[in-house]
Amino acid sequence: MKILDLLASALRSINRNRSRSLLTMLGIIIGVASVIGMLALGSGASDSIKGELGKLGTNLIMIRPGADQQRGVSSDVTNAEVLKETDIKAILNLCPTVNFISPVVQTKSQAVFGSNNCRPYVTGAYRDYFFMNNYAIKLGQLYDDRTGKSLQKVCVIGKTVAEDLFVNEKEAVGNIIRIDKIPFRIIGVLEEKGETMGMDGDNIIIAPFRTVQKRLLGLSYVHVIHAATKDENDVDKAVSEIDDVMRGFLKKVSGGEPQYQIATQKEMLDVMGTVLDMLTLLLAAIAGISLIVGGIGIMNIMLVSVTERTREIGLRLAVGAPSNVILWQFLIESIVISLIGGIIGILLGYALAEIGGNVMDMDAEVTMSSVLMAFGFSFMVGIIFGFFPARKAAKLNPIQALRHE
Amino acid sequence: MAKCVIDINHITKVFNPGENEVRALNDVSLKIFEGEFVSLMGASGSGKSTLLNILGCLDQPTSGTYFLDGEEVNGISKAAISRIRNRKFGFVFQAYNLLPKTTALENVELPLLYNSDISSSLRRKKAKEALVSVGLAKRIYHKTNELSGGQQQRVAIARALVNEPKVIFADEPTGNLDSKTSYQIMELFQNLNEKGILIVMVSHEPDIVEMSKRKIILHDGKVIEDDEIINPKNAHELFVAANKK
Ligand SMILES: Nc1ncnc2c1ncn2[C@@H]1O[C@H](COP(=O)(O)OP(=O)(O)OP(=O)(O)O)[C@@H](O)[C@H]1O
Ligand SMILES: [Mg+2]
Numbered sequence: 001m002k003i004l005d006l007l008a009s010a011l012r013s014i015n016r017n018r019s020r021s022l023l024t025m026l027g028i029i030i031g032v033a034s035v036i037g038m039l040a041l042g043s044g045a046s047d048s049i050k051g052e053l054g055k056l057g058t059n060l061i062m063i064r065p066g067a068d069q070q071r072g073v074s075s076d077v078t079n080a081e082v083l084k085e086t087d088i089k090a091i092l093n094l095c096p097t098v099n100f101i102s103p104v105v106q107t108k109s110q111a112v113f114g115s116n117n118c119r120p121y122v123t124g125a126y127r128d129y130f131f132m133n134n135y136a137i138k139l140g141q142l143y144d145d146r147t148g149k150s151l152q153k154v155c156v157i158g159k160t161v162a163e164d165l166f167v168n169e170k171e172a173v174g175n176i177i178r179i180d181k182i183p184f185r186i187i188g189v190l191e192e193k194g195e196t197m198g199m200d201g202d203n204i205i206i207a208p209f210r211t212v213q214k215r216l217l218g219l220s221y222v223h224v225i226h227a228a229t230k231d232e233n234d235v236d237k238a239v240s241e242i243d244d245v246m247r248g249f250l251k252k253v254s255g256g257e258p259q260y261q262i263a264t265q266k267e268m269l270d271v272m273g274t275v276l277d278m279l280t281l282l283l284a285a286i287a288g289i290s291l292i293v294g295g296i297g298i299m300n301i302m303l304v305s306v307t308e309r310t311r312e313i314g315l316r317l318a319v320g321a322p323s324n325v326i327l328w329q330f331l332i333e334s335i336v337i338s339l340i341g342g343i344i345g346i347l348l349g350y351a352l353a354e355i356g357g358n359v360m361d362m363d364a365e366v367t368m369s370s371v372l373m374a375f376g377f378s379f380m381v382g383i384i385f386g387f388f389p390a391r392k393a394a395k396l397n398p399i400q401a402l403r404h405e
Numbered sequence: 406m407a408k409c410v411i412d413i414n415h416i417t418k419v420f421n422p423g424e425n426e427v428r429a430l431n432d433v434s435l436k437i438f439e440g441e442f443v444s445l446m447g448a449s450g451s452g453k454s455t456l457l458n459i460l461g462c463l464d465q466p467t468s469g470t471y472f473l474d475g476e477e478v479n480g481i482s483k484a485a486i487s488r489i490r491n492r493k494f495g496f497v498f499q500a501y502n503l504l505p506k507t508t509a510l511e512n513v514e515l516p517l518l519y520n521s522d523i524s525s526s527l528r529r530k531k532a533k534e535a536l537v538s539v540g541l542a543k544r545i546y547h548k549t550n551e552l553s554g555g556q557q558q559r560v561a562i563a564r565a566l567v568n569e570p571k572v573i574f575a576d577e578p579t580g581n582l583d584s585k586t587s588y589q590i591m592e593l594f595q596n597l598n599e600k601g602i603l604i605v606m607v608s609h610e611p612d613i614v615e616m617s618k619r620k621i622i623l624h625d626g627k628v629i630e631d632d633e634i635i636n637p638k639n640a641h642e643l644f645v646a647a648n649k650k
Contacts, residue, residue: 005518005525016506315502318463319516319564320491322484398463402502 006325010333014340017305024301025341027294028381032345032374034287036366037352042280044357044364049276052196053269057134059232060265061098061239063225063246081221082252082259085209090249091227095241097234102126103222105213111161111205113177118164120157122179122205124212125226130156132228135206140173140188145208153211155179156188158202179205182215235264288377294341295381302334302389313393314401327394334386335379342378346371409475410572410603411437411460416469418455418626429455430466431626437605442598442637444614445607447623453607454576456623460605461494461574462486474571491519495565499577501557503549503564509536510545513563520568535563539593555586562593573597575606579613585647591616591640616640 014021065082085103092101105124110117123129127145130137135156143154155177162169165177169189176183184207193201213219229238239262246252252259306313313326350366357364418430429452437443437460445453458464459471462478471478473489490496495516503512513532517523523531536545539559549557558578565573575594579587591613598604598618608614615638622630 002521009518012507311502312504315504316515316519317487318461318490318496319519320487320489320494321519322487325519399458402498 006329006332007336009329010336013333014337020301021337024298024337025344027297028291028338028341028378029294029345029348031287031291031294032342032378033348033352034290035284035377036346036349036370036374037356037364038283038287039280039370040349040353040364040366041356041360042276042283043367044353044362045360046273046276046280048362050269050273052194053265053272057132057228058265058269059228059230059235060132061227061229061235061242062263062265063227063242064223064261064263065259066261083222083225084220085213085222087222087246087250087252088225091225091242091245094245094249095227095238097229097231097238097241098227099230100128100132100226100228102129102132102226103209103213104129104224104226105209105217105219106223107212107217109180109216111165111177111179113165113175116165118161118203120161120203120205122155122207122212122216124207124209124216126209128228129206129226132226135193136191137188138191139170140186142188143208149210150208151210151214152208153182153184153215154187155184155205155207156190157186157206158190158204159192160200160202161205162189179207180216184211232266235266239264291377291381295338295385298334298338298381299385299389302330302386303392305333306330306389306393309393310396310401310404313396314398314404317396317398318402323394326396327390330390330393331383331386334390335382338378338382338386339375342375345378346374349374407438407440409436409438410473411435411605412472412475413460413466414470416456416459416466416471418452418459418464419467422467429626430459433469433623433626433628435621435628435631437603439603440598440601442594442604442618443606444617444620445605445623446609446611446614446620449609451623452626453609453623455626457574457576457605457607461496461572462490463496487519491516492568493571495568495570495573497558497561497565497573497575497578499580501554501561501581503557503560505550506548508546508548509541509552509560509563512549512560513567515564516568531567532563535567536560538566539563553586555582555589558582558586558590559593562590566597570602572603572605575604577607577609579608579610584612585644587613588640588644588647592644595637595640612638616643 063083065080083103088101088103091098102125107122108119109122110119127142130142137156140156142156143150143152145152157172159169162172166172166175172186172189174186176185178184190202195201213222227238227242229235242262246260247258316326317323353364353366414434416430416433417428420427420429433456445456447453455464459466462473465479478486504515510529510532513535514528517528517531533545536542539562541556541559541563544552544556549560552560562578573594578594579590582590587610594604594606595616604617606617614620615634618634618637620630620632620634621628
């Protein structure tokens with residue numbers, strides 16, 4: 001019997017039991033569709049989150065007080081007051097790759113205008129902070145605090161704050177608001193940043209560093225230092241330069257342990273990316289389980305089919321079908337069923353990715369590799385789960401099979 | 406003298422050896438020659454079907470030897486036995502055993518499907534010819550479940566014919582049919598036998614057996630009678646006579 005005849009006979013047999021074949025395929029269809037859909041949505045989500053994080057500035061380096069967490073909990077060397085504004089000058093002078101730098105203090109305060117109020121994050125920083133963190137001005141202007149001398153009571157506000165306090169954000173510039181009872185004049189409104197992982201990036205007020213540090217918080221130290229390179233590729237070099245200065249010139253060590261941590265946005269992006277990729281794989285693996293369940297479904301139906309068609313098999317054997325041809329006939333039938341299921345599943349997966357991508361507002365692209373994988377997998381499922389029933393059919397004794405009721 | 410096609414010696418067949426042992430055939434020896442039309446008779450359970458299955462290489466004897474066309478069957482491989490059934494034999498069963506939901510043509514094509522020497526167009530041609538020869542020219546594309554019992558059995562005979570076999574084995578081919586239809590089937594067999602096909606048939610209906618040329622009676626797995634039928638009845642005449650009544 002030729003392969004084409006076998007294929008034709010498999011297709012005829014599938015067509016003869018159309019609804020049953022479709023039900024058999026269902027497991028494969030759902031499995032393949034969800035694997036493809038999950039992979040597409042997962043990588044789409046991962047790309048869009050990476051994109052959002054990228055907006056925060058990939059050249060950014062953050063210096064925080066505290067021992068490196070990786071070296072275990074060592075609270076005695078942790079000193080929240082370890083970073084001073086004077087460190088800024090040393091880093092800027094001694095680290096050639098560092099181009100932008102700013103001390104940062106931050107607090108959550110109440111802001112009031114007339115009878116309206118809100119609770120934004122208030123950040124005190126130099127002008128460089130805006131460039132490092134990709135803030136752009138929409139209305140008005142930035143303050144001119146490059147060196148930290150300014151004690152001016154001016155501020156730049158985010159879109160959310162503008163909307164909370166004013167009827168129209170255009171009215172905001174020039175008005176005086178009170179932050180923790182201290183009056184600040186609004187000199188600018190920022191471009192919208194949008195939401196990043198559930199955090200409103202526009203519920204912020206940014207003011208000159210010393211104004212916030214001294215007037216609002218009454219602090220003598222710095223919460224965090226933000227630094228940035230001009231070129232993304234210099235980030236690692238900058239980190240080691242900063243580390244050298246902090247350790248050597250500034251002597252921010254206690255008992256041999258540094259009292260600070262240096263983190264980069266890139267690192268965070270990498271970690272985030274790894275986590276997201278793992279999540280995507282996990283989802284796909286869970287979806288993959290349904291492929292196996294689908295395979296067991298095929299095996300079940302093929303076994304039923306072998307039993308149902310015992311007389312037919314007996315007849316085929318009696319008229320001279322070699323048992324290996326019978327084996328191939330059933331094997332090809334189960335392969336064809338799972339491949340058809342696979343193809344329908346792939347189409348459904350495309351639809352799933354398209355719809356899911358639209359609903360979640362992101363690019364969920366089905367990759368060729370996931371399609372090939374799904375196709376290969378359904379082929380394997382057909383072979384593996386079709387083999388046992390096919391062998392059972394091939395081993396039948398023709399007379400007993402013919403007598404089967 | 407005609408050539409010996411089937412030659413079995415001291416064949417026994419034991420089912421369920423040990424407890425509940427059934428000795429379906431007990432030391433049976435037979436020679437069947439070219440051109441014969443043999444009927445196997447006997448009470449129910451006497452071993453007719455068992456013998457026919459062994460002769461048709463569908464089953465193997467427990468002991469004894471079987472020479473087919475002078476070649477010993479016992480020693481050859483399963484694949485070779487499949488090939489013999491496919492090329493030399495045709496089978497007709499009491500229950501027709503047609504494939505459900507398929508056309509008469511597809512059913513008749515079936516044995517040729519397993520003969521890779523035959524192209525699909527030749528397969529189709531031969532199957533149509535076989536159907537025409539059993540008088541089903543108008544039923545070629547009918548589904549088998551749309552046919553009467555007699556027509557279904559004729560499809561089965563066409564299927565047995567299509568590979569131009571040397572021997573046709575038929576187990577109670579008229580068992581499910583009324584007498585008039587039975588005569589038509591027997592007429593087909595007689596015509597095939599005329600053309601030189603050896604026919605071995607199981608039947609327990611004496612009037613059907615009278616249309617063959619040799620009657621072998623089994624009892625408890627042994628041959629107790631083996632007679633030539635001197636003047637076989639002509640199935641066509643019987644059919645015409647039955648129609649006149
Ligand atoms: N597969 C089997 N397993 C066990 N015993 C069997 C088997 N096949 C046949 N037999 C037994 O062998 C004996 C002969 O059976 P066989 O089918 O040859 O009888 P038969 O002459 O064809 O009868 P009938 O006219 O009823 O068809 C019976 O006693 C039967 O029970
Ligand atoms: Mg019988």
